Structure formats: C-alpha cells, structure tokens
Amino acid sequence: MNESIKLSLTDITKKFGNTNVLNSITFDLKESEILGFLGPNGAGKTTTLYIILGLIKPTSGKINILGRDINSDRDLRDILNRMNFSSSSTSLPYSLTVEEVLTFFARLYGVKNRKAKIEELVEQFELSQIYKRTIRTLSTGQHTRLNLAKALVNDPEILLLDEPTANLDPDVADRVRDFFKNTIKNKTISIIYTSHNMAEMQKISDRIIFINKGKIVISGTPDEVISHFRTNNLEELFLKLVRGEVDNDA
Numbered sequence: 001m002n003e004s005i006k007l008s009l010t011d012i013t014k015k016f017g018n019t020n021v022l023n024s025i026t027f028d029l030k031e032s033e034i035l036g037f038l039g040p041n042g043a044g045k046t047t048t049l050y051i052i053l054g055l056i057k058p059t060s061g062k063i064n065i066l067g068r069d070i071n072s073d074r075d076l077r078d079i080l081n082r083m084n085f086s087s088s089s090t091s092l093p094y095s096l097t098v099e100e101v102l103t104f105f106a107r108l109y110g111v112k113n114r115k116a117k118i119e120e121l122v123e124q125f126e127l128s129q130i131y132k133r134t135i136r137t138l139s140t141g142q143h144t145r146l147n148l149a150k151a152l153v154n155d156p157e158i159l160l161l162d163e164p165t166a167n168l169d170p171d172v173a174d175r176v177r178d179f180f181k182n183t184i185k186n187k188t189i190s191i192i193y194t195s196h197n198m199a200e201m202q203k204i205s206d207r208i209i210f211i212n213k214g215k216i217v218i219s220g221t222p223d224e225v226i227s228h229f230r231t232n233n234l235e236e237l238f239l240k241l242v243r244g245e246v247d248n249d250a
Contacts, residue, residue: 004030004031005028005029005030005031005064006029006030006031006065006066006157006158006190007028007029007052007063007064007065007066007158007190007192008027008028008029008062008063008064008065009025009026009027009028009048009051009052009061009062009063010026010061010062010063010064011024011025011026011060011061011062012024012025012026012048012051012058012060012061012062012063013025013058013059013060013061014044014047014051014056014058014059014214015059020214021044021047021214022044022047022048022051022058022214023213023214023215024061024215025044025048025061025211025214025215025216026216027209027216027219029158029190029192030190031188031190032184032187032188032189032190033184033190033191033206033207034180034181034184034191034193034204034205034206034207035190035191035192035193035205035206035207035208035209036193036194036195036201036204036205036207036208036209036222037049037192037193037194037208037209037211038194038195038198038201038208038209038210038211038218038234038238039210039211039212040212040242043211043212043213043214044211044213044214045162045194045211046162046194048211049085049160049162049192049194051063052065052160052192053080053083053085053160054070054076054080065079065083065158066079066082066157066158081109081110081154082154082156082157082158083156083157083158083159083160084150084151084152084153084154084156084158084159084160085151085159085160085161085162086147086148086150086151086159086160086161086162086164087147087161087162087163087164088144088147088162088163088164088165088166088167089162089163090147092135092143092146092147092150093135094134094135094136095134095135095136096134096135097131097132097133097134097135098122098127098130098131098132098133098135098138098146099118099131099132101135101146101150102118102121102122102146102149102150102153103118105150105153105154106118106153106154109153109154111153111154117153117155118153121149121152121153122149124149124179125145125146125148125149126145126172127142127145127146127149130142130146140167141167141168141169141172143167144164144165144166144167144168145168145172147164148164148176155187155189156189157188157189157190158189158190158191158192159189159190159191159192160191160192161180161191161192161193161194162194163194163195163196164176164193164195165177165195165197165200166195173200177200177203177204180193180204181204193205198233198234198235198237198238199233199234199235201222201234202222202226202233202234205221205222206221207219207220207221208220208221208222208225208234210225210237210238210241212241212242217241218237218241222234225237229241
C-alpha cells in the first residue's frame with residue numbers, strides 16, 4: 001500500500017441476514033487528511049467504522065490499515081494501539097472520575113509521560129473544573145469533550161470521529177473543529193469524520209464521501225461535489241440526494 005495511504009477499503013460488503021447494509025464500497029484515507037463521511041441515518045456509516053475497528057467482520061472485501069492486510073491477520077492489537085475512536089453516543093463508566101478515565105486509557109495504550117499528556121488534553125478540552133467529578137455528574141457536552149480527550153490520549157495515527165461535536169455549544173464546537181484542522185497540519189494524523197452538520201463538514205473536510213443505502217454515490221472535495229451537482233452548499237446537496245431529487249451517479 002502507498003505510504004501516503006493510511007487505510008484502504010476495497011469492495012467491502014456487509015450483510016445482516018438477507019439485508020445488504022454495505023454494498024461493495026471502496027475508498028481510502030490519506031495521511032494528514034480529514035475525510036468527511038456523510039449519509040443519512042441507516043446509510044452504513046457506523047457499520048463501516050465498526051468494520052475498520054474490527055468490531056464487525058465484513059461479509060466480503062479487503063481492508064488494509066497502516067500497511068497491514070487485515071483479512072489475513074485479525075490480530076489487531078498493535079494496529080488498534082495506533083488508532084482511536086470517539087462518538088458522542090459512547091458511554092464511559094459512570095462511577096469513575098474524569099481523572100480516572102483519562103488515566104485508565106493512558107495506561108491501556110501504554111502512553112509515555114502520561115501525566116504531561118493528560119494535562120495537555122485537560123487544558124485543550126477545558127476539563128480542569130470537572131477533573132475530579134464522576135462521569136454520572138457530567139452534562140452531555142462535558143461527556144462529549146471527555147470522549148474527545150480520551151480519543152487523543154495515544155496520539156493516534158488514524159482517528160475515527162462519529163458526530164464528535166454533537167451536544168457541544170457553538171463556541172466549543174468551533175474551537176474543536178479548529179483544533180482538528182491544526183492537529184492535521186502539525187501531526188501525521190488521518191481522520192474519518194462523520195456529522196449531520198453539513199456546514200461543519202464543508203468547513204473541515206479535505207475530501208468527502210457520501211454513502212446512501214450502503215453505496216458510495218459521491219467522492220471528491222466539497223467544492224468538486226457541490227460544483228458537479230450545481231448546488232449552493234453541502235446541505236442543499238445532502239437534502240436533494242436523500243430525497244432523490246438529483247442523479248446519484250457522480
């Protein structure tokens with residue numbers, strides 16, 4: 001695999017019973033790229049992320065992550081140590097404090113200089129005031145910020161973000177987006193980013209993929225796909241595609 005390609009999916013199909021959730025999807029993730037992964041609920045986005053994480057096995061197709069053929073080698077421990085994941089819907093242990101959660105994941109990933117790394121993340125995601133509080137006492141937005149901090153504790157090479165700014169107020173969400181753009185510039189990290197906020201996706205994505213009914217129907221930069229379908233922005237394009245008002249063939 002090309003060294004600039006960090007992840008590659010080729011003809012991935014996933015069936016649950018007689019239902020095709022993913023139908024022969026193919027795409028790659030480049031080094032230092034934010035790839036926007038778009039689609040309506042039920043399109044197959046989360047299934048794709050779970051396949052990449054090794055939580056679901058595809059029915060057919062090939063996966064290459066960080067130069068490893070995952071089809072022939074399912075021992076993902078060393079690969080997973082170089083990846084991370086955050087979702088606004090992920091639950092953390094309610095009885096632990098913010099400090100304990102970050103310390104646990106830092107130990108799990110074998111992070112060197114754990115204290116310094118945790119201090120950096122606490123400052124970046126404004127967690128100092130809740131550092132000693134238990135998870136059960138956190139607001140939804142505070143929980144989301146902690147999930148993002150947890151996802152960066154191991155300085156991953158590949159980061160999967162599922163609705164990462166959901167539940168955040170506009171100011172914090174904007175700073176989180178800027179943080180990821182700056183992180184991409186300063187580190188060799190590659191991100192797959194899902195969101196239903198089309199303005200956010202248009203702002204942050206280097207390239208987008210639109211998936212609908214288990215099939216990829218668009219791939220390109222935001223400007224390219226907007227120009228191709230002659231819409232004013234990604235939100236307008238999203239609505240037209242979901243409603244079947246434009247030709248899906250890109």
